Amino acid sequence: MGVYADYAATTPLDKDIIENVMVHSDEFGNPSSIHKLGKRAKAHLESSRRAVADLLNASPQEIIFTSGATEANNMAIRGIVSKYDRPHIITTEIEHASVLNTYKSLEAHAEVSYIKTDENGVMNMDHFRQELREDTRLISVMFINNETGVMQPVYEIGQMLHDHAALFHVDAVQAFGHIGVDVKNLGIDLLSLSGHKIYGPKGVGVLYRKTGVMMTPLITGGSQEKDARGGTENSMFIYAISQAMQKAHDGRTERTIREMQMKEKFLNDLTQAEIPFKVNGDVNQSATHIINLYFPWAKSEFLLTALDMADIYISAGSACHAGTVEPSHVLASMYGEDERVMKSLRFSFSHLTETEEIERITEALKEIYERLV
Incomplete structure (x- = not known):
């Protein structure tokens, strides 16, 4: 071995979660269908949404299900940047590729400031304060760095932005299940999670979007996910990530x-x-x-x-x-x-x-x- x-x-995928998912496999209907099977699937989907919301101290309407954290990060960043004419946005030099490369691809449409990092692996807060402006519209900082494991000053940034117009986006993929993640206490507006980092399946993730935050949809189509993401919801995997999050929280x-x-x-x-x-x-x-x-x-x-x-x-x-x-x-x-x-x-x-x-x-x-x- x-x-x-x-x-x-x-x-690895938690076998208990898979068994629980299979128990609910009869709920295969399309949640958007108006017949009984569709309504049962919708109720099952919304039960998973409530469970995820509770674990983040959020409201169910603030939870959007995605194909993973890469999509969630792209939704948050592109969805906000597209609403402005060349906005000023801030991120760090140590973000995951799904954040860093997204910002780099948007440099023609936004003014991007990249915050430096010290030898301890922590973003330079003096540099951040220098770059933060009244017209800054979005800030992306990961909670725990995926390469070094070093925690970033998310709580401190959330406090600084309490009376600022900028939205605060946090990639919490390596955080949930290892430290507490309370979106209200942390002052977070947008937060990304992935199922396969917490013993759930690949291909499912979560984007928390605070009430009142408006985004341009990344995937257009039907009116699923509060008009934020078109496409029939993957109800089985959504149930699986809610179960994985619950087990990670409880244990x-x-x-x-x-x-x-x-x-x-x-x-x-x-x-x-x-x-x-x-x-x-x-x-x-x-x-x-x-x-x-x-x-x-x-x-x-x-x-x-x-x-x-x-x-x-x-x-x-x-x-x-x-x-x-x-x-x-x-x-x-x-x-x-x-x-x-x-x-x-x-x-x-x-x-x-x-x-x-x-x-x-x-x-x-x-x-x-x-x-x-």
């Missing part, structure tokens, strides 16, 4: 304690094995499930191949670059052209991770290191 330590890329304390234990064991084992490494980012300000390490003695691509041959599955960073190993834009923002950009790996753990798996990763790294030196 191999060792999987790439849970930030995707998680958060137990899960995060286990994740932290595995991460601490990994760092301790590496130290005891005398394998040279450094942590990328502030380990004291990071989520429990992600750690990004710099190994000065080997390039990322070599280590990934060597570990894969040892049946250990990890990544160098985001899994959204079609399987390629590219220099991390997150680490480049943190360290510039330093060699650690090309010699770092991301390990991401789960409440499913076993102690023996951590030991196998350390043993494999030790063998590779000793062969090289």
Whole structure:
């Protein structure tokens, strides 16, 4: 059996959730149909919507179901930017590709400010304050960085924007299930989530849109999802993500304690094995499930191949670059052209991770290191 330590890329599908979905498979009707089967499907869909809303401290009408967080991020950004004539918008240099590349594609239609990051992996708040203007219309900041696990000052930004006209968009894909996500308490206007990062299926996500926020639809068609997204709703997967969110919420304390234990064991084992490494980012300000390490003695691509041959599955960073190993834009923002950009790996753990798996990763790294030196 191999060792999987790439849970930030995707998680295995919870079998209990699939079984629960199949129990409700009779609710296959089109929620937009007016006959009894359609009305039953509609009621089932709205029950899932209420469940998701409750978990975010939102209202059901504020929940839009999507095909995933990439679509949700595009909906939020493009839907707001298109309503203005070249608006000023702000994001950071360390966003996920679905945010960063969307902003880059809009530079002809908007004035975009990219906030720098310090060596701890935290966005530079002084730079943010300098860039924030009265005419700023949208701000996108991820809650937990998907490559380093470092938490960004979302609450502080929400407080700053309390009396500002700018809308606050948060990519919370790596946050939900690991830390509390309360949209009202955090002052968030738009928030994106993905099913397959919390043991739900791929192909379903959530966009929270605060009441009163107007967006141009990204996908036009019927009047589904409060006129925000055309297309027949994927009721079964929507039910699945509501179940996955509930389980992640209910088991958060137990899960995060286990994740932290595995991460601490990994760092301790590496130290005891005398394998040279450094942590990328502030380990004291990071989520429990992600750690990004710099190994000065080997390039990322070599280590990934060597570990894969040892049946250990990890990544160098985001899994959204079609399987390629590219220099991390997150680490480049943190360290510039330093060699650690090309010699770092991301390990991401789960409440499913076993102690023996951590030991196998350390043993494999030790063998590779000793062969090289």
